[in-house]
Amino acid sequence: MSETQTVKEPTPPAKESQGSQVIREIMAGNAVISVLAVVVALVIGGILIAVTDPRVTAAAGYFFADPAATLSAIWSSVSEAYGALWRGATYDPTARTWQGQLGIFETLTFATPLILSGLAVTLAFRAGLFNIGAQGQIILGATFAGAVGFGMHLPPAIHLPAVILAGAIGGAIWGGIAGFLKARTGAHEVIVTIMLNYIAISLVLYLLKNQLKDPNSTNPISPQMDGNAVFPLLLGPNFRVHAGLIVAILAVIGVAWLLNRSTLGFEYRAIGANPKAARTAGMLVSRGYITVMLISGALAGLAGVAQIAGTEKSLDSEIAGSIGFDAITVALLGRSKPWGTFFAALLFGAFKAGGTSMAVNADVSIDIVAVVQSLIVLFIAAPPLIRSIFRIKAARREGASA
């Protein structure tokens, strides 16, 4: 912001604090659509929960005799499930231990890799590239980070930074391959990144049978991370939330600056919006594709670091879980904006934390979370659909340029 203050003339459009921009993004006309999309998705999820609940189906058997019984069964079924979801994600006064009550910190723990990998997808998306490969980049990041983390023993001040760097490099290599092939041969990044995801899994399975295998285990799993190589826990041993969250928040700030303020981000956005005009204006589009995929891959690699050095502590083939795919939905829900991605990741982290509690306390499979998440994204991607459901008039011109 220091540049703006050196200018004395009134320049209204450029004066805007980072905070107000976040608010504007959240408060923009589309925010209504986003909220409604979440609501509709939760309603559909609720319907699914209700119709598969034996109590509801039992009550529905005598629906005409006693409709109230059915409705109350539906209510208790859905409210129990979503209640457990909400409490698990935020605060649960009924939990037996005080640590268990504070689900909000589980939410932050789950959100950490989602923020980082969501940023990876967001950044590439703004440069016009669809990075479906966060999954593979996370795996590579975790593998590189692990190789440094359990393969070496370094002093505390050096080891963790080395792990972080290694993870970023691992992800960057995997993302960079897609960027390089896109730039040099025109290979479609969607196809290449999908394929690289599966190659990454095979690669890590191979390594876990050979070079990276824990000699004391019969399973394909690596040794534990060195004590110096893991993220310190932020709130002591009772909570899993770790310093990776700080890395993630710094990454949000960094990507926000990169996209909105830096010349590099200007280039990326120009390339994303109109690569031909970018080329004519002297930007090197192919270099842009390569570097943006390197950075994007590095961000996903950091998500891998958050996994291995934050929560998992050792490498196995499931290290990435479904984070790489959730990252895509997170970025879409966040409308490909850094802070939007941040909040979307928090929401999805809450779903994950709450989903576990829901599975335990309300006997509703955590798979419903995937259903709700995907519905949210579908509805958000199709504003006309949400508008027609709620009969909202299109506030702005829709597709007028087509």
Place this chain on the structure above:
Amino acid sequence: MKLELRGITKSFGALVANDHIDLVVESGEIHSLLGENGAGKSTLMNVLYGLHEPTAGEILIDDKPVKFSGPADAMAAGIGMVHQHFMLVPVFTVAENVALGGESTGFAGILDLEATRRKIREISSRFGFHVDPDALVEELPVGVQQRVEIIKALVRNARILILDEPTAVLTPRETDELMDIMGQLKAGGTSIVFISHKLREVKAISDTITVIRRGKVVGSADPSAATTELASMMVGRAVNLTLDKADATPGDETFKVTNLTVMNDAGQRLLDDVTFSVSDGEILAVAGVQGNGQTELTEAVLGLQKHVMGSIMLDGKELVGRSVRQVLDAGVGFVPEDRQDDGLVGEFSIAENLVLDLYTKEPYSRFGSMNRAVIARNAEEKVAEFDVRTQSAQDAADTLSGGNQQKVVLARELARPLKLFIAAQPTRGVDVGSIEFLHKRIVAERDAGTPVVIVSTELDEVLELGDRIAVLFAGRLMGIVPGKSSRELLGLMMAGLPADEARAQLDAPAAGTAGQSEGELP
């Protein structure tokens, strides 16, 4: 077959593209629709062809009202259309393209292309088209592709044929052939709607002329009407067809192109051994029909072409082999021929577009960080200086009209001290008011001592701006002639005659050249 449009109105949101248009096309006449780019001619024809539904108004065929819900209805009613951008599937053969939508089939929907081939050969021989039904469309020259489009309409028994800007992509010779074909079709009873903004062609071929301006019919004219009269109807006021510009005072030859050859990936020479030079304070206008190497020439200078041989010297420095950024930094200002594709990022603000190739320079950025305040102030200045009509410099560039978009591009490119200024199609799709403004700025840059290269397919623009005129044909330079050369000479050169031969041809007794020349401007 008689066609009548009554009160046709078509609006897209707030934009009214056609406003109560009335039009009558009599049976067997060639009816020209004359209007500037963006006047609403194509929209009107898309309504007629069933591609757009009219907001209001009705269409009558032989005095009976008809309703088209899609092109199929229009075709069934006997209307055929040759679109400005050909509606041909490149990877299909001619026969497949012609058959598409009206296929003959055998058992279980199996294609029977033989019937189609027969029809193509028949029509082809009737009009002398020389079209091979089994040729792949993507391998055919544009002129032949256009004939395939006409065959498509004729196979469907079109009684009214709409030709949308058919000559934009043709050489003068191909244009003459097309005019011949139109004459034959008319003789066979087909009505033709000919859409164009080229006065000479319209005067040469039409039976009736209807002039459209800003979505409204402004009147009809007789083909014998004076060119200046038609022009003023088209643009809405008396037009001064010649720009007030002083004679050039050329200085040193600082821009030299020597033996320049450009190839595409397949190894075809799109620009073939071109040599010329431009002096300080001089405008070289490059004329030619679209697609004869002009794009490759300008892009080669900028460093956008891959396979370039030869030399491009600016101020003693070689430009071949340099990146676009280096070429721009060497002092080249560049206005690309397609501003929406190459000149602007549509969703960026006007302010951002005004620094699209300056953003790495101080004061717009420092240490990799953009200075938004300076960029905004720069935008305010440029918007005022170039009279860009917009609410705010923070609006997206694609909200601007074509002329205002072009002003943004020009404002950006002229913002730096230049050693060479290249503008390709500087006024394509631009309203007349902006054209004058843009031309004046270009001449002002010349008068400031910069060598200027203008590429245009519009002969009027070439004659207006060029101090000297170079003509490209099939990637070769046909010669460079003085700015005041005759249209006939330029026309011959654009058709592929080197300057000497073209002059010799004109100096010879004018036998057999009647007929075509009556539409020429004096």
Place this chain on the structure above:
Amino acid sequence: MSVTANISPSKAVDRVAVRSWKLPILFGLLALFAVVVFVVLGPSGQATFRISQEGDAWQVPDLAVPAKVFGVVVAILCVLLAARAYQQMRNGGRIDNWVSMTFTVAFVVGLLVWIIGGTKTQNITLVGLFTGAMLITTPLVFGSLSGVLCERSGVVNIAIEGQLLAGAFTASLVSSITHNAYAGLFAAAVAGVLVSFLLAAFSIKYVVNQIIVGVVLNVLVSGLTGFLFEKIMKIKVDGATIYNQPAQLPDLPIPLLSQIPVIGPTLFRQSIIGYLMLVLVAGIWFGLFRTRWGLRIRAVGEHPKAADTVGINVNRTRFLNVLAGGAVAGVGGAYFTLVAVSSFSKDMTGGLGFIALAALIFGRWNPIGAALAALLFGVAGNLQSILSLAGTPIDGQFLAMLPYALTILAVSGFVGKSRAPAADGEPYIKG
């Protein structure tokens, strides 16, 4: 004008070859690999291919190949062919098809001999290899045919995985309830159509990016089937799960043809789904390239506006094709639970939908090409599981990577020209 200018633009441009060195470079690297691996690191002893099974009507003797000698021959052949490819590219700017074909076949066979020769047992049953491969190939073919139908009409189908999974789940559920495998098969097709309906509705009607819709649908189907699996299929009645006990589709061997060594058990001893696969591959190929239906679909996928201007309803064509693709993929999904294994399990398609996408691209959007690619990927996949038992010089994981790596090479232009339909992924908006 009486002037005749005899230079037409097309004649005036003479071709100067601009060469692409990707293929010669690839061949060179592979030839080097052949020399190092097949010759220097080549196993001694024999690689034995068993062709006939016990009880076959015709007994064909085993094929025994001396691995080292064979490796040397293949390596020399590869080097010669690579040199030839280089020479052809230098002289003419293009490589003859026979060079590429021979090279590929020689290299693959050489690789196979090297792998088998390096195992402990040094033999492999070809019947086992191919019939096992069909377990992978069959759903792959259906998945890639779904892709062909969608993408030829211009809609990118990333949701193949979801369509397969929905088919597998529904087939199991309905077959368990009705005790009729054919009812399950039909229901699977319907489930595939439902997934397709969402893909079509969102990407065509609401013009949402097709890749986004596909990615999200995969998550949706995975979540939905996972949820219903927990909620319904785990319901126990009298101590047994009853909603995940599908009646299976029987094998229907064709007399005589099923007795042919290798080919018989592979192709002519299958369930109805297997025969449907053969019919669909041939039928869709014929339909696409020989009928009015196919001409229109290809036109819509290549140049939708051109199709529109001759009266073809672009979006309806696309919608129907996407639905048809869903039905095909749904049937392929049924193969998992009605033929391959006896019950549904969570995410049991295991990414095969993405290999189907790879087969589609590697097969150049052509039904027959896609089927051959699916066969190649199936053989590679099955070889991987055979080898993991046999102990080999090459780790099975590298064979698992093969489909993906080959697809990356294909889209990068190293392996021929793989060109998608021009309007693939582009929504069509009138006007």
